[in-house]
Structures are given as C-alpha cells and as structure tokens.
Amino acid sequence: MQLLKDRIRKDGKIKSGNVLKVDSFLNHQMDIKLFEEIGKEFKRRFEGEEINKILTIEASGIGIACIVAQYFDVPVVFAKKTKTKNIAGDVYTTKVESFTHGKVYDIIVSKEFLGPGDKVLLIDDFLANGKALEGLAALVKDSGAHLVGAGIVIEKGFQTGGERLRAEGIRVESLAIVDGMDEEKGTIWFREDE
Numbered sequence: 001m002q003l004l005k006d007r008i009r010k011d012g013k014i015k016s017g018n019v020l021k022v023d024s025f026l027n028h029q030m031d032i033k034l035f036e037e038i039g040k041e042f043k044r045r046f047e048g049e050e051i052n053k054i055l056t057i058e059a060s061g062i063g064i065a066c067i068v069a070q071y072f073d074v075p076v077v078f079a080k081k082t083k084t085k086n087i088a089g090d091v092y093t094t095k096v097e098s099f100t101h102g103k104v105y106d107i108i109v110s111k112e113f114l115g116p117g118d119k120v121l122l123i124d125d126f127l128a129n130g131k132a133l134e135g136l137a138a139l140v141k142d143s144g145a146h147l148v149g150a151g152i153v154i155e156k157g158f159q160t161g162g163e164r165l166r167a168e169g170i171r172v173e174s175l176a177i178v179d180g181m182d183e184e185k186g187t188i189w190f191r192e193d194e
C-alpha cells in the first residue's frame with residue numbers, strides 16, 4: 001500500500017533493537033483518514049471471504065480494528081492483557097511473549113464473544129516475531145471458531161513471524177512489509193511485491 005509506505009518513510013522513526021516508531025500516525029496519535037484507507041484495503045484484500053468478527057489485541061490494535069470493522073460491518077473483540085493469575089469467569093486464555101517489552105503475559109477473551117460459528121479476521125498494527133498473532137490464533141482455535149486470516153498494517157519481514165505463520169497455513173495480508181532499516185542513516189527498505 002503505497003500511501004502507507006510513503007507515510008512510514010516520512011514519519012517513521014527507527015529506534016535501536018529493530019523497533020520502528022510510528023507514534024505520530026498509528027500507535028499514539030492516530031490518523032483516522034489513513035485508518036480509513038487501511039480499512040478499504042483490507043476489505044479489498046479479503047473480498048469474498050465470509051467474516052463476522054474482527055479480533056485484535058489491546059492496546060494499539062483497537063483503534064485500527066474499529067475503523068477497519070466499519071468496512072466489514074462486523075463487531076470488534078479485543079483480547080485483554082492481564083497479569084492476574086486467577087482468571088475469573090468463562091474465558092479463553094493463552095500466553096504471549098511481548099516483543100517490545102520482553103515480558104510474558106496472559107491474554108483473555110470471554111467465551112461470550114467468540115465461539116463455534118464465528119468467522120474471524122485478526123487485525124494488528126505490527127507483526128514481528130509473531131507471538132501476538134499466534135496468541136490470537138490460539139484463542140480462535142480454542143473457541144472452535146474459523147480463522148479466515150490476519151490483516152497486519154506493518155510487517156517486519158526481517159523477523160520470523162510472518163514466514164512461520166504463513167507456513168502454518170494462516171493467510172497473512174500485510175499492507176507494508178519492511179525488509180530492513182538503517183538506524184544511523186534513517187533509511188527503510190520495503191518489499192515491493194505485496
């Protein structure tokens with residue numbers, strides 16, 4: 001998606017540890033006009049697929065998922081992150097290792113909002129090592145719902161998540177795939193074939 005790649009080049013900031021900061025338009029301040037274009041593009045890519053629910057993970061996935069959901073006309077469910085050991089109630093839960101924080105946390109979704117018969121599209125801002133997406137896919141599997149695929153805004157193609165998830169048979173659509181970043185020069189390379 002050219003508009004997105006141009007924006008990442010213009011406003012993205014490369015940080016140490018292979019972190020790309022996009023706080024001015026995606027992760028902190030949010031450019032809703034851009035989100036609308038992202039929503040249209042996911043709708044185009046998943047055209048013809050039956051989808052009745054979008055699943056994302058808090059916090060930065062939520063805003064994107066909500067705008068995207070308007071184009072699919074479906075509700076959004078977000079997996080909650082929790083440190084609580086005793087998880088009360090009827091929930092699906094799994095562990096996720098955070099790329100940005102280096103910690104392991106539990107994510108939960110209430111059984112009330114995900115189950116057999118659901119056809120789920122996963123949405124997230126970044127795909128790096130794939131742990132967040134893998135966690136969401138595990139919740140979908142546990143619930144008996146059908147996983148249609150995953151829509152990712154920015155995939156870091158030099159990390160292993162995308163390749164592994166696709167090898168597992170999950171359809172992953174990424175709107176911009178970053179193949180490399182040079183922190184000193186401030187340059188970013190994109191894969192051209194997405």
Ligand code: 5GP
Pocket residue numbers: 018019020021022027060097098099100124125126127128129130131132133156161
């Ligand atoms: P993964 O689980 O694929 O390793 O990482 C995905 C999650 O980590 C995303 O939900 C995102 O919040 C965060 N993340 C991973 N890499 C980056 C990055 O380069 N920049 C930002 N801002 N977040 C990232």
